[in-house]
Amino acid sequence: MHNKNDPAAKLRSIFYPQNVALLGASDDPNRVGFNIFSSLTGGGFKGNIYPIHPRLKAVLEHRVYSSLAALPEPVDLAVIALNERSTIAAIKECAEQGVPGAVCVAGGYRETSEAGIDLEKELLDTAQRCNVSIVGPNTLGFINNENGLNTTFYPMRLPVGNVSFISQSGGMGLDFICRAVDVGLGINKWIGAGNRTYFEFADYLSFLGEDAGTKVIGLYLEGTEDAARLVHVAGSLKKPVVVYKAGRSGEADFAAITHTGSMAGSHRVYEDVFRQFGIYSVGSMGELVTATKSLSIASLPQGSRIGLMTHTAGPSIVAADLLLEQGYTLPSLTPQTLAKVQKLTGPNPPFTLKNPLDVAGMGFMVDVYGQYLELMATDPNVDMVLAFFCHNANPHWPFPSTELVRVKELSGKPVVACYISSTAHLPAERVILERSGIPLYACPEEAAQAVLALIWAAGHLTNLEKGKSVKEETSR
Amino acid sequence: MHNKNDPAAKLRSIFYPQNVALLGASDDPNRVGFNIFSSLTGGGFKGNIYPIHPRLKAVLEHRVYSSLAALPEPVDLAVIALNERSTIAAIKECAEQGVPGAVCVAGGYRETSEAGIDLEKELLDTAQRCNVSIVGPNTLGFINNENGLNTTFYPMRLPVGNVSFISQSGGMGLDFICRAVDVGLGINKWIGAGNRTYFEFADYLSFLGEDAGTKVIGLYLEGTEDAARLVHVAGSLKKPVVVYKAGRSGEADFAAITHTGSMAGSHRVYEDVFRQFGIYSVGSMGELVTATKSLSIASLPQGSRIGLMTHTAGPSIVAADLLLEQGYTLPSLTPQTLAKVQKLTGPNPPFTLKNPLDVAGMGFMVDVYGQYLELMATDPNVDMVLAFFCHNANPHWPFPSTELVRVKELSGKPVVACYISSTAHLPAERVILERSGIPLYACPEEAAQAVLALIWAAGHLTNLEKGKSVKEETSR
Numbered sequence: 001m002h003n004k005n006d007p008a009a010k011l012r013s014i015f016y017p018q019n020v021a022l023l024g025a026s027d028d029p030n031r032v033g034f035n036i037f038s039s040l041t042g043g044g045f046k047g048n049i050y051p052i053h054p055r056l057k058a059v060l061e062h063r064v065y066s067s068l069a070a071l072p073e074p075v076d077l078a079v080i081a082l083n084e085r086s087t088i089a090a091i092k093e094c095a096e097q098g099v100p101g102a103v104c105v106a107g108g109y110r111e112t113s114e115a116g117i118d119l120e121k122e123l124l125d126t127a128q129r130c131n132v133s134i135v136g137p138n139t140l141g142f143i144n145n146e147n148g149l150n151t152t153f154y155p156m157r158l159p160v161g162n163v164s165f166i167s168q169s170g171g172m173g174l175d176f177i178c179r180a181v182d183v184g185l186g187i188n189k190w191i192g193a194g195n196r197t198y199f200e201f202a203d204y205l206s207f208l209g210e211d212a213g214t215k216v217i218g219l220y221l222e223g224t225e226d227a228a229r230l231v232h233v234a235g236s237l238k239k240p241v242v243v244y245k246a247g248r249s250g251e252a253d254f255a256a257i258t259h260t261g262s263m264a265g266s267h268r269v270y271e272d273v274f275r276q277f278g279i280y281s282v283g284s285m286g287e288l289v290t291a292t293k294s295l296s297i298a299s300l301p302q303g304s305r306i307g308l309m310t311h312t313a314g315p316s317i318v319a320a321d322l323l324l325e326q327g328y329t330l331p332s333l334t335p336q337t338l339a340k341v342q343k344l345t346g347p348n349p350p351f352t353l354k355n356p357l358d359v360a361g362m363g364f365m366v367d368v369y370g371q372y373l374e375l376m377a378t379d380p381n382v383d384m385v386l387a388f389f390c391h392n393a394n395p396h397w398p399f400p401s402t403e404l405v406r407v408k409e410l411s412g413k414p415v416v417a418c419y420i421s422s423t424a425h426l427p428a429e430r431v432i433l434e435r436s437g438i439p440l441y442a443c444p445e446e447a448a449q450a451v452l453a454l455i456w457a458a459g460h461l462t463n464l465e466k467g468k469s470v471k472e473e474t475s476r
Numbered sequence: 477m478h479n480k481n482d483p484a485a486k487l488r489s490i491f492y493p494q495n496v497a498l499l500g501a502s503d504d505p506n507r508v509g510f511n512i513f514s515s516l517t518g519g520g521f522k523g524n525i526y527p528i529h530p531r532l533k534a535v536l537e538h539r540v541y542s543s544l545a546a547l548p549e550p551v552d553l554a555v556i557a558l559n560e561r562s563t564i565a566a567i568k569e570c571a572e573q574g575v576p577g578a579v580c581v582a583g584g585y586r587e588t589s590e591a592g593i594d595l596e597k598e599l600l601d602t603a604q605r606c607n608v609s610i611v612g613p614n615t616l617g618f619i620n621n622e623n624g625l626n627t628t629f630y631p632m633r634l635p636v637g638n639v640s641f642i643s644q645s646g647g648m649g650l651d652f653i654c655r656a657v658d659v660g661l662g663i664n665k666w667i668g669a670g671n672r673t674y675f676e677f678a679d680y681l682s683f684l685g686e687d688a689g690t691k692v693i694g695l696y697l698e699g700t701e702d703a704a705r706l707v708h709v710a711g712s713l714k715k716p717v718v719v720y721k722a723g724r725s726g727e728a729d730f731a732a733i734t735h736t737g738s739m740a741g742s743h744r745v746y747e748d749v750f751r752q753f754g755i756y757s758v759g760s761m762g763e764l765v766t767a768t769k770s771l772s773i774a775s776l777p778q779g780s781r782i783g784l785m786t787h788t789a790g791p792s793i794v795a796a797d798l799l800l801e802q803g804y805t806l807p808s809l810t811p812q813t814l815a816k817v818q819k820l821t822g823p824n825p826p827f828t829l830k831n832p833l834d835v836a837g838m839g840f841m842v843d844v845y846g847q848y849l850e851l852m853a854t855d856p857n858v859d860m861v862l863a864f865f866c867h868n869a870n871p872h873w874p875f876p877s878t879e880l881v882r883v884k885e886l887s888g889k890p891v892v893a894c895y896i897s898s899t900a901h902l903p904a905e906r907v908i909l910e911r912s913g914i915p916l917y918a919c920p921e922e923a924a925q926a927v928l929a930l931i932w933a934a935g936h937l938t939n940l941e942k943g944k945s946v947k948e949e950t951s952r
Contacts, residue, residue: 029872032837038870107836112828155869169790174866174896175919181898222793246790248797284921285794286762314645314722317698318761321724352588360583361508390650393631394514396505420650422657423899443651445760 007203008210010133014101015144015189015207017077018047020151021068021099023090024081025051027059032105033081034059035153036141040079042155044148050075068097077101079141079151084108084116087137088123095130102127103151104137109195111138124197139194140170145187146213152192161186162215163292164208166201168193168222172246172285176220179289182423184430186296188213202229209237216240216295218288222247227273235277238464240295240457242280244288245271278460280453287449290441294450297439298414300458305331306451307382308356309373311363315388315420315444316356322448328455330355331381340375355382364392370403377411384414386451388444391421399425401432408438414454418447483679484686486609490577491620491665491683493553494523496627497544497575499566500557501527503535508581509557510535511629512617516555518631520624526551544573553577555617555627560584560592563613564599571606578603579627580613585671587614600673615670616646621663622689628668637662638691639768640684642677644669644698648722648761652696655765658899660906662772664689678705685713692716692771694764698723703749711753714940716771716933718756720764721747754936756929763925766917770926773915774890776934781807782927783858784832785849787839791864791896791920792832798924804931806831807857816851831858840868846879853887860890862927864920867897875901877908884914890930894923 022040026033037059040049049062050071056064065071068078078099080090084106094102109120120137127134135142141151145160152170158177163185167173170192180187189211191204201224208214217234221243224230234241274281282288306323308330310316320330333341338353345351351360357376363369369389377385385407389400399419408415417433417440419426426442433440441447498516502509513535516525525538526547532540541547544554554575556566560582570578585596596613603610611618617627621636628646634653639661643649646668656663665687667680677700684690693710697719700706710717750757758764782799784806786792796806809817814829821827827836833852839845845865853861861883865876875895884891893909893916895902902918909916917923 029870030841035868035870153868154866167790169788169793171786171788171864171866171896172790172794172920174788175791178867178896178898178918182900220790222790246794246797248801285919286921310647312645312647312650314643314648314696314698315651316647317645318648318722321722325724365506388647390647391654392511392629394505394511420647420654422654424658442654443761444648445762 007199008207010101011199011203011207014077014103014133014135015142015149016147017075017101017149019050019073019075020045020047020077020079020149021050021052021071021075022079022081023052023068025053025056025059025064027056032153035155036079036081036105036151037062038155039150039152043143043150043157046147048073068093068099075099077103079103079105081105084119084137088119088126091123091126091130091132091134094132099132101133103135103139103141104194105139105141107138109137109197111195120195120197127198134198135191136194137197140173140192142192143187143190145189158190159184159186160188161296162188162213163218163296164189164191164211164214164216165218165220166191166193166204166208167220169220172220175285176218176289179285183289183293184427184434185289185293196224200224200226200229202226202233205230205233205237205241209233209239214239216242216292218292219243220285220288221245231273231277231279234279236464238461240280240453240460242282242288242291242295242453243274244282244285245274278463280456286446290446290449291453294416294439294453295457297434298416298437298454300461301384301414301454302458303383304328304455305381305383307331307376307379307385308388309376309385310356310358310388311360311369312388312390312420313356313358315418316358318444319386319418319448320356322445323451326452333357333376333379334381337375337379341372344371344375363389364397366398366400366403369400370407373400373403373407374410377407377413377415382413384416384451384454386416386418386447388418388420391419391425399429401429404433404438405436408436416447416450416454417441418444483675484683486577487675487679487683490553490579490609490611491618491625492623493551493577493625495526495549495551496521496523496553496555496625497526497528497547497551498555498557499528499544501529501532501535501540503532508629511631512555512557512581512627513538514631515626515628519619519626519633522623524549544569544575551575553579555579555581557581560595560613564595564602567599567602567606567608567610570608575608577609579611579615579617580670581615581617583614585613585673587671596671596673603674610674611667612670613673616649616668618668619663619666621665634666635660635662636664637772638664638689639694639772640665640667640687640690640692641694641696642667642669642680642684643696645696648696651761652694652765655761659765659769660903660910661765661769672700676700676702676705678702678709681706681709681713681717685709685715690715692718692768694768695719696761696764697721707749707753707755710755712940714937716756716929716936718758718764718767718771718929719750720758720761721750754939756932762922766922766925767929770892770915770929771933773910774892774913774930776930776937777860777890778934779859780804780931781857781859783807783852783855783861784864785852785861786832786834786864787836787845788864788866788896789832789834791894792834794920795862795894795924796832798921799927802928809833809852809855810857813851813855817848820847820851839865840873842874842876842879845876846883849876849879849883850886853883853889853891858889860892860927860930862892862894862923864894864896867895867901875905877905880909880914881912884912892923892926892930893917894920
């Protein structure tokens with residue numbers, strides 16, 4: 001099915017190996033080689049993990065082998081936790097033993113010195129000559145949350161889902177993971193791209209574009225010499241791509257250069273290019289998590305007319321600011337809907353009949369909240385609903401989660417929930433809502449960002465289906 | 477000491493009463509009057525709380541009195557949970573019984589209709605004629621976290637601290653509380669300003685400016701007709717004031733008008749005015765919590781030269797972006813410091829000697845991290861340090877909190893911590909760090925915002941001390 005020379009096919013082989021060897025295993029908890037072994041064996045991966053070290057006998061009660069040649073069966077992925085020079089020798093060893101793919105963890109290449117640039121060329125030449133494809137070097141590696149394979153030196157288990165993430169930085173990649181864990185965002189694949197010596201961002205994007213488990217792609221970017229291919233590939237995937245670009249200022253660029261050996265480009269140039277090519281650009285990792293979460297969970301709206309439902313004005317005002325600043329409008333409800341609202345409320349409603357629909361104190365009662373929500377969501381002027389609710393310790397005023405689910409089902413329109421609440425109260429509601437396709441946020445700014453991402457994706461994917469050139473696309 | 481006609485003195489009387497009456501007590505858990513009683517009795521307030529209702533006998537096993545006149549002792553605050561018309565009668569009752577202050581919860585005034593505008597005038601006339609000062613109407617009320625007095629219908633207990641908050645919106649005021657609880661921000665006083673019929677923002681600001689328990693003031697603003705006095709008072713307080721202004725767009729303005737009956741002004745005009753007058757303006761509630769937290773906990777730097785210490789480049793690049801975009805520079809370390817760093821590292825350091833100082837994998841070891849941090853913090857080119865660390869499940873690589881505290885103490889310079897971590901791991905570290913004056917954040921964007929707030933406050937308060945006109949001030 002796949003062309004074996006296709007980068008995406010090579011990456012599929014790396015992410016779905018049968019068995020894995022770790023070159024540079026260690027029994028010292030302060031060494032990377034120990035921590036990677038903990039990750040490899042602790043993530044649920046079903047294949048065999050073979051630690052390799054010339055002299056060591058055992059790591060964490062696993063037998064250590066002296067070399068790839070000494071293994072009892074073939075492996076199809078080598079994780080190489082050796083220094084920058086030994087890594088090159090290890091690639092040759094992989095080739096001799098028929099190991100098609102490797103993760104090269106070591107730094108010390110173009111990001112450090114002139115000598116490092118030469119060494120990285122040697123690594124690439126070796127990999128290409130030997131036909132061993134490599135992730136890295138200078139990377140944490142990757143996590144495939146589908147088969148439980150974690151090649152990083154961060155042992156952890158993550159919520160499983162359909163969002164995959166590519167990071168130019170290990171630290172910001174970890175930041176993504178931490179934010180994702182905090183809000184229950186399900187991760188499919190996590191990729192530390194490192195120096196991108198063999199695979200570029202475009203290759204990882206192609207791979208994830210074809211990957212059945214990936215619905216949404218996030219990308220943290222500092223800079224690349226291959227920006228043209230990146231944006232062409234990202235914008236043409238039939239999946240939303242959300243990018244967070246850092247390294248915007250001169251001195252930050254300098255830091256980026258020293259980090260992964262690439263020049264971070266002008267932020268403004270990137271911004272314009274992202275928009276033209278149909279890539280969703282965000283301004284922080286929090287916003288990236290917010291956007292990928294809504295794209296992961298919610299269905300896409302048929303249009304951009306947003307109904308705001310609340311029992312407290314402030315959060316709806318904050319959300320309206322963000323929506324209106326992006327050029328979207330809050331539609332008026334139809335006279336028919338307003339008549340129904342008035343009928344429900346009585347002749348002298350204690351609130352103004354409009355959008356945002358703020359039903360004030362009455363909204364604390366779940367059934368009342370649900371009745372008004374239903375009227376708003378079924379209004380033909382409304383394409384999707386953003387629903388606000390404030391947590392109160394009074395058990396008579398629970399979260400209206402079951403009503404949100406009911407109204408989402410009967411209206412067939414996307415619903416985004418914003419519960420003004422300490423996050424401690426949210427996990428139980430999140431299960432109810434997000435299982436039913438309603439992403440939950442704890443503040444109005446994030447809820448509005450979630451809505452904006454859905455509207456953008458609906459427009460972008462529709463344009464792609466119509467075969468429009470991505471450059472013709474009107475973006476946010 | 478205080479002039480009795482001084483709004484600040486009147487507010488002090490309202491926030492520190494001896495005993496409190498609740499007019500409109502209820503035994504129905506769906507009524508506001510029940511929930512306010514829960515709040516009043518559940519917050520730790522030491523005075524007596526008297527529920528009042530003409531017919532009810534008991535609420536939550538407390539005896540209910542038929543009127544203010546029937547109480548066994550004087551009260552000095554009335555919380556009025558009656559409808560908009562009965563509230564006016566209750567103000568007269570307060571005057572007759574010598575109650576000097578009241579919280580008026582009811583909506584239904586200028587925010588709803590023409591008739592409401594007239595009714596609000598009548599309320600104000602009554603209050604002024606009767607010499608009863610009022611918070612509200614159309615408000616959640618207030619929380620004084622110093623004496624445990626919670627007049628809102630949200631029963632809760634909050635972390636106690638030195639940050640006070642004024643909100644034009646109940647919902648966004650709750651959002652502030654929820655975000656504060658999530659990050660352990662200590663609250664002193666929380667004020668729902670409501671329609672500001674009697675006390676304006678400037679009055680609340682004056683009160684908090686004189687309030688010994690308040691070190692930092694946050695303000696959520698949608699719009700006010702009294703903006704000139706607001707900015708004059710806020711900018712002249714010898715405490716930092718952080719404002720989040722919503723209601724920026726036309727339709728959002730419309731929502732704001734219907735909410736608290738005031739016109740939300742042009743965002744750009746407000747922004748410019750805030751800067752000129754020495755008020756710190758932020759773009760989200762999260763950023764307001766971030767800024768007030770750093771101002772609450774950290775000491776102020778002597779200058780704006782920031783040292784970034786890390787063992788992973790990405791987060792320092794993201795933070796550098798935000799700092800450099802605001803015009804600040806990352807100073808070079810002195811040759812003396814660089815020589816010491818090199819001596820510590822050996823002749824061929826595996827990282828570049830610069831600021832950000834990225835010590836790579838070695839930084840996982842707490843003592844090593846602390847040695848480099850000390851060199852950076854004691855460098856005469858550095859006014860304050862932002863220190864990054866990535867959480868790892870390996871117990872050999874704990875957070876370097878004790879080292880951060882040690883270096884902060886010996887250098888005498890402010891330190892801000894950014895731990896890339898799921899928030900679940902942070903409470904224990906927060907205790908160690910924040911007790912010692914080091915605010916802790918979980919992502920680099922927030923950490924940079926925290927640093928920016930400290931630099932701004934240092935400049936602003938220095939200018940005030942020098943007696944500079946606030947309008948001459950150079951702001952962020």
